[in-house]
Amino acid sequence: MILYRVPFLATFLVIVKATATNTNDADVTRASSAEYVQSSPAWLANVKVPTNVVTQLPFDDEIKAGPLPKEPFKLDLNSYPKPNKQPPVDHPEVQAVLKHLDFSIIPKSKPRIVKDWVFDMKDYNRTDPDCWWSSSLCKKPKVSYLPEDISICPNKGTWGLNYDDGPYKMWWPTSEKQKEYDQPRFYNYLVEKGKQKATLFFVGSNVINFPEAAQRSLSDGHTICSHTWSHPQMTTLTNEEVVAQLYWTHKAIKETMGITPKCWRPPYGDVDDRVRAIAYQMGMRTILWDQDSNDWNLITGRLKTEVVDNFFKGWVDNRVSGNDTDHGHITLQHENSNMTIQMSEKWLPILQKTFKVMPIHQCINDPHPYWEESWTYPTLDVPEPPRQRSSAGNLGANTSMASSSYYSNLAEAILNLSLLGFAVAATLI
Template identity: 40%
Template sequence: MYTTLARPLLPLALPLLLVPQPSPRLLPARAPLLRVLLPLPSLLVLIASGMSSAPTVAASTTFASGTTPTFLPNAPPLPNALSLNPANYPPLDKTPPVDSPEVQQWIKEVNATGIQIPDFAPTVAGGCPTNPDAVNDQSRCWWTCGGCAAPDDIEQCPDKMTWGLTYDDGPALYTGDLLAYLDQANLKATFFVVGSRAISYPALLQEEYMAQHQIAVHTWSHPPMTTLTNEQIIAELGWTKKVIKDVLGVTPTFWRPPYGDVDNRVRAIAKAMGLQTSIWTRISPEATFDTGDFDIAGGQTTSTQVLNNWENIIGNATTIDHGFIVLEHDLFQQTVDIAMDYILPDALAHQPPFKIEPIISCLNKPLQDAYIETNDNSSNPIGMSSAAPTGVSSASDGAHTTSPQTGASATGSASSAEASGNSSGASANGKNSAMGIAAPSSMGAIALALVSGVVALFL
């Protein structure tokens, strides 16, 4: 049986056998030998809404207060993360109040930068269909509706076949699994951290940082940012910056808007707070490199559809003349499992090979540029607040008298593309994703299925 069936499959299977495989720590206790005994298509159906929960993995290493991150020049020592008192922070998963002394101080600092904040009213819930005036206002440059990007938005890596690996919404219960896999595969990523999760899992956040992954801001409570007032935007970003610094000793210089919901008003406030807007790759007004993985847990999509999205993403990634950034998440077991069991092994086996690295590295900048305390401002000026002697606008009460520009050109066009309405960043109707884009399909999914059959034949 081996000679008639297995041998013809070996040319396809061997590349994947050479890919770093999950360690025993990563094998779910719910199904011993599951990855060996079941064909991978059968395993895939287990990554679904309502799947049985595997045991969670806590931080594998805890760091003593005062530990110095030797990999990062001039980095301050680690704070005592376990001494954080949640009572000193806003309620979890809610936009923080704006009348606290901290937020009032951040508002003053934003005003003092002199960065002009456009006088746009917040959008209303419902996205593009419920905000036709905002959609048609090209000076707003609303990324969600039509894909308008400012010149300094980070949507891609400059070098072809380079993947800026990112994960959003953590740290969370299964982030430890993902960290172990990334360590075994010698991969580094950018983690866009939700402030409410940082205060909940400080040891995991320290493990991410000390493993030399890039840590970046993803707001305190994950709201659509264009729906907030100026003061609320400042509160969302300010508290997230603060809790990350309280855990790590450093403050990120990069941030990602939840759902990709950003316009020139939000960009200007983020810039005034020393944050570089970073999104993910878009190849048309309605198609972005979004795996859709977030929606598996809620039953809005299937793991099979996510892999179809991934196949389209890598098909397009090999044809564009620059690198790319993909939207993925480390919030749920489903998102972590599909990353470890399918997406990352497939990417590692791809020929020609991808160069997989954090956003800061794919931009050809040193890791120290990712944090205000270690950034020398030579290659990443966004990490320092830029002051201007005149034209100071107010970040309070919407009382702006400045022109609707951020200092970056508000280029691009808006369209009536439907809004991002779910938590993955994809549009509610699935158009704002890589689905439906003609692209050469890789052999990754086929080889993944074949390799399990080869292994089973040896048992």
């Protein structure tokens, strides 16, 4: 108990409330209006988290290249939907999430119609009332409480490094050669290239199929975001199907890595305000991109390696020549095949010489990509976030740095008041 002498408690409460709001801006993303305040997903509160993973950002000297552990991480796969399939909406866990959401403030637009991966847009209003990215590349929602999609790094010369569709493992290899690019090959490569960190958009089906690689990515200091359960075009789904896609991915990530991401990326960039609103109520903000490497077309055979090389060469040349000065970039890349991984390994050293390469949350100055307060990542303003070593290195360190910061600011506010002659009794936990 710390006692300060003060009669004007009402004034104290106003000041402390302002301090607390500023402190928690990174942890509770407030809407631009009073319509909706985003909060941690309550339906994940009882998910059992693993005990063999890091619980705060690792120090660089703790990050090592090497193989995955020989002992597999055991998940009850029977408790999850079938991988790479649309999860059923009548599952009790999905129904529980639906009860938490306020559908009265979710746009009523109908699911889109698609045939052979092409959307039917003949009857869609050209004014784009739904901010449908697939129609107009819209990134600024028309719904007042939704924040603008993250699609660029604000500072020129920065490169928000990110990879979709991991963790990568060939599902049905027919030879050892085909497994050569399975993780942690690329994660080891990133370690060897200056312990480079990236934002990884994980598919839930891949997380449960390859949990050891997912855990490895976290212990390497990468930032993890959701990329849905089975990678569908999200605007084609019903509200309930959208919830199922996001819920099972969130659960797989939390049960495997112990984290709850505040970020997600819609497959193919396909998102509108209806889907954004559901994701936002489920605790996530939408992240897109401003440059597409088209490396995913290497798998389909639609593009040759030389074409994708020319995209990267053009971006590098533009920066070197001084013509790329408006803002930094978030470039769409993938870790979903031998070819995309080869392309990434080829160009990363060149990007590192040309740009300041970093994860997306670092380039946008957001230190808290998860709802768990013990995770604080580097930002441009604070490149070395406060961390605490445990006796076993970083594993099992359970300190809440964000919480500590809050109480530190609270104590400072009380002390400042005491110097003015006010008084209050406060207990710091």
